[in-house]
Amino acid sequence: MYRYDEFDARFVRERVAQFRDQVARRLDGALNEDEFKPLRLKNGVYLQLHAYMLRIAIPYGTLSSRQLRQLALIGEKYDRGYGHFTTRTNMQFNWPRLRDVPAILDLLADVEMHCIQTSGNCIRNVTADHFAGVAADEIEDPRPTAELIRQWSSLHPEFDYLPRKFKIAVTGSAQDRAVIKAHDIGLRILRNAKGEIGYEVMVGGGLGRTPMIAKTIRSFLPKDELLAYLESVLRVYNLEGRRDNKYKARVKILVHEIGAETFSRLVEEEYARLDGPSIVADPEEVARIAAYFASPHYEKLPARSAAFEKGKAKNRAFATWAAVNLFAHKIPGYAAATISLKAIGEAPGDVTCAQMRVLADLAQQYSFDELRITHAQNVVLPHVEQDDLLAIWQTLVEAGLATANAGLITDIIACPGLDYCSLATARSIPIAQALAHRFADQKRQLDIGELNVKISGCINACGHHHVGHIGILGLEKSGKESYQITLGGDATLNAAIGENLGPGLAAQDVPDAIERIVDVYLAHRQNGESFIESVRRLGLEPFKAVIQEKLHAPA
Amino acid sequence: MPLLDRNGAKTDDWTLSPDGAADAPRVLVAFDHVQNALAGNGRGRRIGVAIANTIKAEALAPFLTDLDLVSIAFPSYGDGRGFSIAKQLRHLGFKGTLRASGPLIADQFAYALACGFDEVELPEAQAARQPVDQWVRAAASISKTYQRGFGAQNILDARRAARLAGK
Known part of the structure; x- marks a missing residue:
């Protein structure tokens, strides 16, 4: 991981002092609100629906245990005991007070972090592949x-x-x-x-x-x-x-x-x-x-871990988690583990301070002190020995972090939506929660396979709905929330923008509509093709038809 | 209007005369009149030009050796085009005075200087709210940044110097 040298450290400290001075000049009237706004935004301070929000940069999603513990401390001391990971791999705190922000920035500088340019009309936090290295x-x-x-x-x-x-x-x-x-x-x-x-x-x-x-x-x-x-x-x-x-x-x-x-x-x-x-x-x-990004000192391990194989054979839940949430590591005997922040019924990307500490401890003990935050709002332990996976999983289970759904239909990306955001036109989190409940059955999720659902609560698309295999866009139509469904988006090098399936649906109709879309896929898939492959082959029409049925079905 | 440079408040000794007709030692003309003003400049006057931030730096290229000042308008503090125009004019070899004119805020002073500006001309109300000492202090708030080619003090060159000193 990158470490600050004396120049980086001084730069960030001076930036904190500069922000203190800017807040003071706002308070004494030297800066008016219009002038102060871009300055606070460039330090990550937003004014949300209910309170200020602070967005902390996690450059290219890489965090150390010490840094995550500091975020936990900040969340407990200055917020409500939890934080939220965004699709830009940043962390947001939703309830800090403006007058506490300089103190929070100091705490961040203590662990080589900052909020510089996490908002505003400037170059934002740079992101990278969460499986880098x-x-x-x-x-x-x-x-x-x-x-x-x-x-x-x-x-x-x-x-x-x-x-x-x-x-x-x-x-x-x-x-x-x-x-x-x-x-x-x-x-x-x-x-x-x-x-x-x-x-x-x-x-x-x-x-x-x-x-x-x-x-x-x-x-x-x-x-x-x-x-x-x-x-x-x-x-x-x-x-x-x-x-x-x-x-x-x-x-x-x-x-x-x-x-x-x-x-x-x-x-x-x-x-x-x-x-x-x-x-x-x-x-x-x-x-x-x-x-600073040189490979850690890996052990020389056999490609196949006997302990891992035994654990899977003995424990079906662990085996499922391993099948879904692990990513092949370039080094024999290692794996990268995705820790889902999409437990059924929780807000996607939310993590409690207690969970942050569990993750920090796991990274310190098992993953060379390193974590990654993904644009899909999950966490990755990038370098763990397969021998340790069972112990890691057991700890995750106790912390409510062992959801086996990475890449599956309940691994939903969602923006904060109308529950927090002043730009939002509809809620996102309750839609994600309702969908997760609808598809909670593990066997069914596995049968459906890889399927990215992405939800945005307004046209600004923070939830990446355009590139979701299934995208959901929440709008407001004559005072009511209305959800447009798009299909066929793709976030990879085959990038594609999803196409609209028709008029918007009421919030309570969304789970049924998504279920019908999935049923079309299950009925028509051939030769083990994935959802997105089927959509490409079949085109939009069979899916449009079921949305039409849903729209016109008697209530 | 109030004027300041990196040392503080400054007297403006330029006379704004869009068509260049004013009989003064330093005349600031509009872009459309710059060619005429320079061509008819037998009287030893110094000529400057005030431009909107929609004028391309290249359009000034033929005149840069004869101009003593270029004043670039900032219609609002949020419109950063002037920073790039200043940078391009310096690339083109302009050695005269570069002035940023408009409702900038003190926190942009360091950026303006780094992009090649020498001075800032402020509307009265802005200057009244943000006294000169705030500008001078704001300009010094970050001692070194990371970009090479934007003023002498940058972290990359400092690291290089440290590397060389260590060898």
Whole structure:
């Protein structure tokens, strides 16, 4: 994991002092509310429906045990004993008081954390594959790149007042687990024909009210040119992005309006004018960062763990959890374990402070002190010995964290929705809870197999509904919540935007509708194809028909 | 309108004259008149230009060696185009004074300086609410940031210096 040096530490401390001063200037009237708003947003402080909300950055989703314990402490001392992991792998506290925020920022700085740029019209928390350093198909760990970008984008003098927010994601594997094509910039690490490492640069993806899939503007950018090239992209966006309409201000609209080729040409022209070597990080600096992400000292283990096999044979629940929640590790005898924060009936992504401590202890004891937060709002223990899995699982069971549903229909992504968010037009969490209850049966979930349900409580799409195999969008129609169902979205390198199945449904009809959709799949699937494969083969029509039936069924 | 630079308050000795007709030693003209003002500048006047943030830096390229000042408008503090225009003008080799003009806030002063601005011109009300000492203090609140090419003090170069000193 990356550790702050003296410069990073000083930077974050100075930032806390700066925020204290900003709060003081707001209170004495030097700053008016309009002027203060972007300053507080860039420190993660939102004004929500009922209270302030604080969003803490978890860069590329990587956390140490010490950091998670500190989050638990903050949650107990300044909030209501729980936190919420977001689809940007951040942690949100929903009930802090504004006057406590500087003290919370100090506590975060104590463990090398901050809230910098977790909101506002600037470059947001950089995300990466949550199986970075674990996946066998990895070309290079994306986290050193993400850390380099985190530093470069922090308080960037030129790019802190962009037309709109700007999100960057990095993947280093053939498989995309970071939804890079739904980002303002998606970077895919790859090797060229000469075997050199570089990036495929994609720009203009995004969800929200105008979902777009990112377009490739550079098929191979040499690794050492990254920061200068990013400066060019951001400069073109800062100058050319629309500022007349907030809903048309993301870079995806610019790329769409002028075309990816023109956008690419503008970037390349700007890039040609720059003095790249004066901007990019030295190879020594890149190596310094990368060294923090070196592999931990793995034990030499047999590929097959006798203890693990025995545990599975003796305990069916453990065997199910292992079959569903484990991810193959590149090192023999190890596994990466997904810890689901989607227990049936709970709010997706919520975690109590007591659970945080259990997770921190498990990571310390079994996973080289490291945890990952995923964009699917779960936690990963990235490097555990298979011999230890049974003991880990038993601890998880006691903590209510052993739900065996990673990637299944009840592993639902949901935004906070109208229960918390001032932008929301409908509730998300109760829909997720109702669906989870409907599909709670473990055997049935396993039979259905991989199926991503994603729920957003408004058109801003924080719940990624556009790229859900089944997407649910909560809107408000004449004072009532109305839920639109989309089908066929895909968050991988085959990225696709789901298509609308028809008019919106009332909240109480959503579980029935989803069940009917699933039944169509179960009735028509061939040769073990997954839900999304069936949808691609069958098209929308058979699914639309059941939604129509639901709409017109007598109450 | 009040003017300040990194040292504090400053007297504005430029005369705004959009068409360049004013008889003054330093005349700030509109973009449309910059060519004429420079061409007819037999009187030893210094010429500056005030531009909207929709003007491309390149459009000023032919005049940059003859201009003493470029004033870039910030229609609101949230509109950051001026930062990029300033950066581009410095890339193009502009050596004169760069002025940011508009309702910026003190917390943007460090950014403005880092992007190549020398001074900020504020509306009266803004300056009254945010006294000069707040600007000077805000500019120093973060001692080093991470970007190379944005002022002398940056963490990447400091790390490099530390590396070299350690060798």
